[in-house]
Amino acid sequence: MSTREGARALSRARERAAEAAARVRDPEMPMLTLADLGVLRAVEIERDARGDETVIVSITPTYTGCPAMATMRDDLVHRLNDAGFPRVEVRVVLSPPWSTDWISERGRAALREAGLSAPGPAPRPAGPVPLTLGPARPAPPCPRCGSAATRLTSEFGATACKALYRCTGCLEPFEHVKEI
CATH class of the missing domain: 3.30.300.130 (Fe-S cluster assembly (FSCA))
Structure with a gap:
């Protein structure tokens, strides 16, 4: 050869x-x-x-x-x-x-289809990262009904990379993949 x-x-x-x-x-x-x-x-x-x-x-x-x-x-x-x-x-x-x-668009769509809230853009502050003890990001929209009226129920879901939220519109709980 x-x-x-x-x-x-x-x-x-x-x-x-x-x-x-x-x-x-x-x-x-x-x-x-x-x-x-x-x-x-x-x-x-x-x-x-x-x-x-x-x-x-x-x-x-x-x-x-x-x-x-x-x-x-x-x-x-x-x-x-x-x-x-x-x-x-x-x-x-x-x-x-x-x-x-790094999650592909196909991956984000698959997360939404599975009822998970796909992460938004990861925060990339310039310079030192400020320490805040309050909510770092706005709550994600509900993947089921699209409502922006959601609230955090637990910072940790089934895995450490997910958080639990509840929609106050449709009252359904959902997992959100955390932005890292």
């Missing part, structure tokens, strides 16, 4: 691996893929001196200590093994830190 053919084969393999990795679902919010959530950072293939290929997948946790990282890693390894890649390494990349701004 020529060098050019080898490079094309490696490129095709990387594309197949990236497509397989992009289909892995988030274990805490299964309506999202890791790609839609924005935690899937890169998929590369490295070839060692013997010509053996290893798929290297880079992911970023949504927050420090995220308990879903081990499941994400295992799901990526299994999905890639099933796609014909026997050697897989998952690397955790912490810089830059994940932001809710």
